[in-house]
Amino acid sequence: EAGVTQxxxxxxxxxxxxxTLRCDPISGHDNLYWYRRVMGKEIKFLLHFVKESKQxxxxxxxxxxxxxxxxxxxxxxxxxxxxxxxxxxxxxxSSEATSGRNTGELFFGEGSRLTVL
Amino acid sequence: xxxxxxxDIHITVSEGASLELRCNYSYGATPYLFWxxxxxxxxxxxxxxxxxxxxxxxxxxGFEAEFKRSQSSFNLRKPSVHWSDAAEYFCxxxxxxxxxxxxxxxxxxxxxx
Numbered sequence: 137e138a139g140v141t142q143x144x145x146x147x148x149x150x151x152x153x154x155x156t157l158r159c160d161p162i163s164g165h166d167n168l169y170w171y172r173r174v175m176g177k178e179i180k181f182l183l184h185f186v187k188e189s190k191q192x193x194x195x196x197x198x199x200x201x202x203x204x205x206x207x208x209x210x211x212x213x214x215x216x217x218x219x220x221x222x223x224x225x226x227x228x229x230s231s232e233a234t235s236g237r238n239t240g241e242l243f244f245g246e247g248s249r250l251t252v253l
Numbered sequence: 254x255x256x257x258x259x260x261d262i263h264i265t266v267s268e269g270a271s272l273e274l275r276c277n278y279s280y281g282a283t284p285y286l287f288w289x290x291x292x293x294x295x296x297x298x299x300x301x302x303x304x305x306x307x308x309x310x311x312x313x314x315g316f317e318a319e320f321k322r323s324q325s326s327f328n329l330r331k332p333s334v335h336w337s338d339a340a341e342y343f344c345x346x347x348x349x350x351x352x353x354x355x356x357x358x359x360x361x362x363x364x365x366x
Binding site for chain 1: 257289294295296297298299302343352353354355356357358359
């Protein structure tokens with residue numbers, strides 16, 4: 137069974153440009169999460185989808201970030217326009233739906249490293 | 254607010270030596286606790302988790318962790334490390350009313366031959 141896949145693995149762009157990161161969760165996983173790790177800091181929560189709906193986007197830094205999950209399958213995270221402080225590793229994770237609360241076993245992708253020059 | 258503290262940014266141990274990575278959390282209710290590992294070029298992999306019950310939790314790759322409520326700690330241990338254990342280790346707490354996980358800053362483990 138395929139795990140969580142992310143594309144691209146590394147992107148280098150100039151300040152002001154646009155980048156779109158993609159995440160394909162494990163098939164059948166309703167929950168999809170985006171996290172980000174800026175160099176030397178903790179992995180921070182960005183947002184959480186349940187199927188195609190945004191359950192929690194409290195971690196999104198500002199309106200330059202736009203996440204979508206059309207059809208409840210793969211998700212994209214667009215940064216437009218990119219700034220220097222957006223550099224970091226963006227992780228996607230997915231988990232199965234449960235009848236109650238999420239049991240917490242998130243399956244992570246390898247991350248997309250974004251470098252903004 | 255919920256938080257996770259990993260006081261050691263880097264730890265170096267010799268191959269075959271024992272290991273303990275420290276983790277302290279701040280959470281108002283009974284926590285769900287996790288340790289994840291990220292090896293070079295790979296994603297985050299779950300090592301073990303604590304939800305309830307026995308406070309000593311066994312994980313993959315010979316790791317274990319002990320939940321100590323009185324100390325708000327969930328330290329990770331391994332009796333004898335292998336060179337392949339060199340990686341970055343993240344402690345995390347589950348915030349269940351919000352359905353998300355909060356991570357510590359990570360501890361990078363270096364292994365001396």
